[in-house]
Amino acid sequence: xxxxxxxxxxxxxxxxxxxxxxxxxASENLNSIIEYLSVTWTNREITRFFNKLDDRINIISRNxxxxxxxxxxxxxxxxxxxxxxxxxxxxxxxSIVIISLFDNRKNPDSLIIDCD
Numbered sequence: 684x685x686x687x688x689x690x691x692x693x694x695x696x697x698x699x700x701x702x703x704x705x706x707x708x709a710s711e712n713l714n715s716i717i718e719y720l721s722v723t724w725t726n727r728e729i730t731r732f733f734n735k736l737d738d739r740i741n742i743i744s745r746n747x748x749x750x751x752x753x754x755x756x757x758x759x760x761x762x763x764x765x766x767x768x769x770x771x772x773x774x775x776x777x778s779i780v781i782i783s784l785f786d787n788r789k790n791p792d793s794l795i796i797d798c799d
Contacts, residue, residue, distance in 0.1 A: 700744035702778040712784035716768070735764050740781075747774045763787075 705713070720729045739762050742749055750762040753771060759782070762770040771783040 700741075701747060701774075703740060703744055704778050704780045706780055706782050709781040709783050716784060732765065736770075739764050739770060743770070743772055743779055747772070747779055 716732075720732060724732070743760075743762060747760065750760045753759040753761045758774045760772055760774070762772070764770060764784075767787050769785045769787055770781060771785060773780045773782055
């Protein structure tokens with residue numbers, strides 16, 4: 684797990700595009716994912732997941748309108764990382780806020796989108 688401890692800091696520092704901020708909820712989601720993956724997946728699978736996450740965060744940073752709107756609000760969008768995980772994010776004036784990394788296997792009613 685220590686190997687991936689730096690991931691949230693890494694994806695916050697985009698080279699170009701919008702600044703990426705992580706909500707407390709999204710940070711907790713990511714930590715839970717890291718814990719789960721470190722127990723159940725191989726290092727190769729974990730690396731593949733984080734490469735996909737990094738790729739999606741870079742796309743969101745450079746082109747936040749690339750992914751479809753979510754029905755809770757005009758600025759809320761969703762981006763599928765894997766069949767199991769979706770990013771929900773809000774477009775702000777000068778930044779993108781990652782609101783949640785949602786486990787798609789959960790009941791959709793358990794998704795709580797807390798934004799401004």
